[in-house]
Amino acid sequence: MRKIKLALCDDHNLFRVGMATILSQVADFELLLEASNGQELIDKVPRKTPDVVLLDLQMPVLDGTATADWLREHYPLIKIIVLTMHDEDRMVLHLLEKGVSGYLLKDAEPDEVELAIRKVIDEGVYLNEFVSKAMLRKMTNRTTVVKQPSTFYNSKVLLSEREKEVLKLICEGLSTAEISEKLFLSPRTVEGHRLRILEKTGTKNTAGMVAYAFKNNLV
Structure with a gap:
């Protein structure tokens, strides 16, 4: 059985330990590496390259947005799932445009995290209800405020x-x-x-x- 190799990047130790425990319970998941900030992740990726990175946005040293940019440039085959408390519509669309494959809030259920990982591996993207509604709101606001062709x-x-x-x-x-x-x-x-x-x-x-x-x- 081929295992899906994962990396977890988050500066909150308690959250990272909890997420690592959840991921370890899935038979075909392998948590390849953990990092407390983007720079630490970047330093480790060349030695241990994951299939999917679960990435926090707000971190010291190097934040999630800059880390995502680096990963897209140097390791375009790595799928990135943002895992954050930030629920602003503009941030969702901005990161999807950068090539992030999924966007989850940190209060997501463990089953959804597993589903998202499998979806980005199989289909390249995971669009949950939160992301879909954010994109629709963005589109509705734009067409309502600005009448244009x-x-x-x-x-x-x-x-x-x-x-x-x-x-x-x-x-x-x-x-x-x-x-x-x-x-x-x-x-x-x-x-x-x-x-x-x-x-x-x-x-x-x-x-x-x-x-x-x-x-x-x-x-």
């Missing part, structure tokens, strides 16, 4: 009708298999559409693509 054309991103269908379902959190079944397409065809959307939007991963779609009113 759809940025679908302003952004110069021209998607086919099928690509728009696939993008909408990705933004709803559906997996490749679920989209395949819903649209009567093969999984390979769905992945082809996903790759073309990434190319057209100039985004690096699914999370960034979803954030871009909401920001530019593509869905």
Whole structure:
């Protein structure tokens, strides 16, 4: 059984110990390393490279946002799940645009943490109800306050009708298999559409693509 290798970066020892205990109870999870700040994580990653990093935002020495930037640049295959108390909508969208794969609040249930880890490994992104509502609020506020034409054309991103269908379902959190079944397409065809959307939007991963779609009113 292949284990999912994890890293946990948080400056609060009590929270880190508790989370480490929760993760250790999952048979195919391996907590590869722990760090109390971003710099400590960066120093350890070259020696022990995880599949997924659970990352706090507010930390001394090097905070979570700067750490996420470094990871995206140097280790783009590592999935990043932010685990924080910050629930501001702008922060959610900002980090998804940076390529963070998931955003969880620290009062999330252990089952959701496990689900998020599995989702980002399998599908590249985890969009829970909190994130989806944050993105919808952001989009609603923008279109209510500023009456302007759809940025679908302003952004110069021209998607086919099928690509728009696939993008909408990705933004709803559906997996490749679920989209395949819903649209009567093969999984390979769905992945082809996903790759073309990434190319057209100039985004690096699914999370960034979803954030871009909401920001530019593509869905």
